[in-house]
Amino acid sequence: MKSSVSVEVVVLLAGLLFALGIVGVIIRKNIIFMLLSVEIMLNASGLAFVAAGSRWGQPDGQVMFVFILAMAAAEVSIGLALILQIYHQHKSLDIDNLKEMNG
Amino acid sequence: MDKYLWLIPALPLAGFLILALAGNHLGRKSVATVGAGSVCLSALVTFAVGGALLSGMPENAVYTQTLWTWFEVGAFNAKITLTLDVLSLIFVFVITFIGALIHIYSTAFMEADRDYARFFASMNLFVLSMLTLVMADNLLLMYLGWEGVGLCSYLLIGFWYEQPANGTAARKAFTVTRIGDAAMAIGLFMVFQQAGTLVISDIQANASVIWQPNTTIVTVTALLLLTGGLGKSAQLPLQTWLPDAMAGPSPVSALIHAATMVTAGVYLIARMHAIFALSETARLVIAVIGAATLLLAGLTALTQYDIKRVLAYSTISQIGYMFLALGVGAWTAAVFHFMIHAFFKALLFLAAGAIIESLHHEHNMFKMGGLKDKMPVVFWTFLAGAISLAAVPLVSAGFYSKDQILWYSWAADGGSPLLWAIALSGALITAAYTTRMMILTFWGESHTPIGHQPGKRMTMPLVVLAVFSVLAGFIELPHNFGHFTLFSDFLHPVLPQTIMRENVPSEWLFQLLAALATLGGIFLGYYYYYEKPARIERLRRNGLLVGLYRFWFSGWAFDALYDSVLVKPFIFISKINKSDITDKLYTGIAAMTGEMYKLLSKTQSGSLRWYIMGLVVGAILILGIQIML
Numbered sequence: 001m002k003s004s005v006s007v008e009v010v011v012l013l014a015g016l017l018f019a020l021g022i023v024g025v026i027i028r029k030n031i032i033f034m035l036l037s038v039e040i041m042l043n044a045s046g047l048a049f050v051a052a053g054s055r056w057g058q059p060d061g062q063v064m065f066v067f068i069l070a071m072a073a074a075e076v077s078i079g080l081a082l083i084l085q086i087y088h089q090h091k092s093l094d095i096d097n098l099k100e101m102n103g
Numbered sequence: 104m105d106k107y108l109w110l111i112p113a114l115p116l117a118g119f120l121i122l123a124l125a126g127n128h129l130g131r132k133s134v135a136t137v138g139a140g141s142v143c144l145s146a147l148v149t150f151a152v153g154g155a156l157l158s159g160m161p162e163n164a165v166y167t168q169t170l171w172t173w174f175e176v177g178a179f180n181a182k183i184t185l186t187l188d189v190l191s192l193i194f195v196f197v198i199t200f201i202g203a204l205i206h207i208y209s210t211a212f213m214e215a216d217r218d219y220a221r222f223f224a225s226m227n228l229f230v231l232s233m234l235t236l237v238m239a240d241n242l243l244l245m246y247l248g249w250e251g252v253g254l255c256s257y258l259l260i261g262f263w264y265e266q267p268a269n270g271t272a273a274r275k276a277f278t279v280t281r282i283g284d285a286a287m288a289i290g291l292f293m294v295f296q297q298a299g300t301l302v303i304s305d306i307q308a309n310a311s312v313i314w315q316p317n318t319t320i321v322t323v324t325a326l327l328l329l330t331g332g333l334g335k336s337a338q339l340p341l342q343t344w345l346p347d348a349m350a351g352p353s354p355v356s357a358l359i360h361a362a363t364m365v366t367a368g369v370y371l372i373a374r375m376h377a378i379f380a381l382s383e384t385a386r387l388v389i390a391v392i393g394a395a396t397l398l399l400a401g402l403t404a405l406t407q408y409d410i411k412r413v414l415a416y417s418t419i420s421q422i423g424y425m426f427l428a429l430g431v432g433a434w435t436a437a438v439f440h441f442m443i444h445a446f447f448k449a450l451l452f453l454a455a456g457a458i459i460e461s462l463h464h465e466h467n468m469f470k471m472g473g474l475k476d477k478m479p480v481v482f483w484t485f486l487a488g489a490i491s492l493a494a495v496p497l498v499s500a501g502f503y504s505k506d507q508i509l510w511y512s513w514a515a516d517g518g519s520p521l522l523w524a525i526a527l528s529g530a531l532i533t534a535a536y537t538t539r540m541m542i543l544t545f546w547g548e549s550h551t552p553i554g555h556q557p558g559k560r561m562t563m564p565l566v567v568l569a570v571f572s573v574l575a576g577f578i579e580l581p582h583n584f585g586h587f588t589l590f591s592d593f594l595h596p597v598l599p600q601t602i603m604r605e606n607v608p609s610e611w612l613f614q615l616l617a618a619l620a621t622l623g624g625i626f627l628g629y630y631y632y633y634e635k636p637a638r639i640e641r642l643r644r645n646g647l648l649v650g651l652y653r654f655w656f657s658g659w660a661f662d663a664l665y666d667s668v669l670v671k672p673f674i675f676i677s678k679i680n681k682s683d684i685t686d687k688l689y690t691g692i693a694a695m696t697g698e699m700y701k702l703l704s705k706t707q708s709g710s711l712r713w714y715i716m717g718l719v720v721g722a723i724l725i726l727g728i729q730i731m732l
Binding site: 096 | 707708709710711712715716719
């Protein structure tokens with residue numbers, strides 16, 4: 001079975017997604033959007049794994065993607081719980097209001 | 104008898120330990136028994152060992168006993184080894200015998216003092232240190248004793264520490280002698296560097312192989328050792344501490360500042376005579392310093408009114424005679440004068456202490472007077488000491504020892520007419536101030552009523568010392584009459600013979616002149632202070648003489664000189680440097696760390712987005728570097 005899309009294009013897409021994620025984390029003020037951006041970065045790396053696995057005909061890439069999925073699920077559940085707590089205490093989701101640990 | 108050698112220093116050590124650790128829990132009787140008993144026993148052991156040594160001569164002239172190895176570093180090892188030859192035997196004899204008498208005297212003298220045990224503990228420690236100094240077989244152990252006596256001198260000068268002046272005197276003595284000690288330590292380093300050993304007998308035996316005569320290196324080494332001796336023996340220019348050291352109790356002045364410690368310099372030079380014999384310059388320096396000191400201190404003694412300060416300057420002056428003798432190469436004469444001086448000066452100090460105590464701590468001679476009939480025992484013993492100090496011809500021990508020095512200061516190899524003339528005028532001055540002291544203290548009207556007579560324990564040592572002050576001179580008679588040289592015969596295995604010059608006038612002439620100088624001095628004192636006291640008043644009107652008197656009274660203004668040359672600049676520099684310039688480097692490092700911490704703590708903003716930014720930038724940088732390389 002031959003892949004119709006070349007691996008370089010997929011890796012380029014993954015890099016683009018990763019960069020988007022990073023930029024999102026840096027410029028976004030809302031914590032939920034930052035969490036979303038982190039998810040995008042995770043998926044970008046997962047895509048790179050899958051592409052690499054298919055390029056060398058190895059199953060490891062897909063195994064890694066399953067791991068990443070499981071980890072992302074756990075991360076999101078913990079992240080959302082933390083966000084919920086932050087909202088309870090500060091009545092805000094603006095990351096710039098949460099600069100208590102400075103200096 | 105070698106194996107009993109360790110007992111001599113061990114007994115005072117035991118006494119010191121008992122008194123220092125348990126002294127405050129013992130009664131006064133037991134403190135006195137332990138304190139004086141330990142030194143008395145030590146004196147008895149010295150008699151036994153010394154007798155065996157002298158009777159075994161000349162086959163076996165040295166006893167040595169190695170106790171243990173102190174430490175070993177590479178090829179160098181220092182052993183705790185005691186050695187006893189005739190030279191150290193004389194010193195050990197003086198230390199333990201006169202020390203024992205002074206301890207007995209002190210049991211009564213210090214009776215009322217509340218720190219009875221501390222006094223005897225310090226005195227015993229002093230005897231131990233002094234014995235270590237003279238019995239040491241290597242220079243390192245000698246230096247231990249050397250520092251030990253300095254410490255004990257400090258402790259005992261400041262014994263009555265509640266008066267600030269006493270503490271100042273103690274600190275002054277400690278600091279001034281420290282200058283000499285530092286020079287001596289450097290001298291020891293040089294000896295070790297050149298000889299490779301500090302064992303005295305090895306250095307003595309190989310000195311002429313190690314050093315070429317009259318080279319710079321041997322002169323410098325000898326002068327450094329000499330500086331150590333100058334500090335301890337209160338010779339020019341380090342003599343200023345001794346008069347102030349009279350702040351201590353009188354027995355301390357008798358033991359430490361008259362009989363033993365201040366003669367450590369004489370011992371050092373006599374002990375290391377092989378080095379000094381190799382340097383003519385060093386010997387000339389010793390002779391000149393001795394002559395200058397004896398004249399200067401003698402003239403100062405003429406003007407003092409505190410009886411103990413007269414005796415202190417007289418001690419400096421008499422040690423000047425010993426240095427003069429060492430300088431001209433009359434080794435045995437110096438040691439002989441040391442022994443005689445120890446007898447009569449200890450006696451004079453003890454008698455002065457008895458007078459001072461009876462007169463309610465009155466030191467001023469002009470307020471004494473008329474004690475001749477009131478304190479007969481003290482008078483007669485003091486008189487015996489005084490004639491020995493003044494060197495009254497034939498009847499006193501001081502005559503025989505000082506006459507030798509006067510004779511050698513002209514006739515010995517290193518002697519010269521100038522040195523002899525200074526020594527002779529010194530003899531005249533000595534007789535004059537001794538007479539002045541006697542007349543002011545014992546004749547004339549009584550100015551202070553006496554409190555109580557000294558007891559038996561105080562008069563007994565005085566009588567014994569008085570007997571020695573008169574009779575001890577007969578063991579060494581001049582060559583031209585009697586020719587009885589027991590003392591120098593015993594010493595000659597250790598100390599070399601004096602080399603004489605050729606074509607010197609007859610010894611009789613010198614003895615006659617010395618006798619005339621003494622009698623002239625006595626007459627001067629008698630004339631101005633007894634016969635015609637009004638003449639003194641007339642002299643007082645002469646402005647020049649009064650100025651000279653003030654100058655001499657201040658000890659030739661040495662204190663003022665050192666104060667303006669050394670002390671004031673030092674205080675000035677310390678004031679400038681109050682904030683400590685060398686410390687600036689370290690406070691600077693601390694301040695820089697603090698500033699950097701403040702800078703770095705700004706990056707800890709608490710903003711999550713900044714941290715991520717930092718991460719990204721860092722990752723890009725590292726990746727960039729990876730790709731570039």
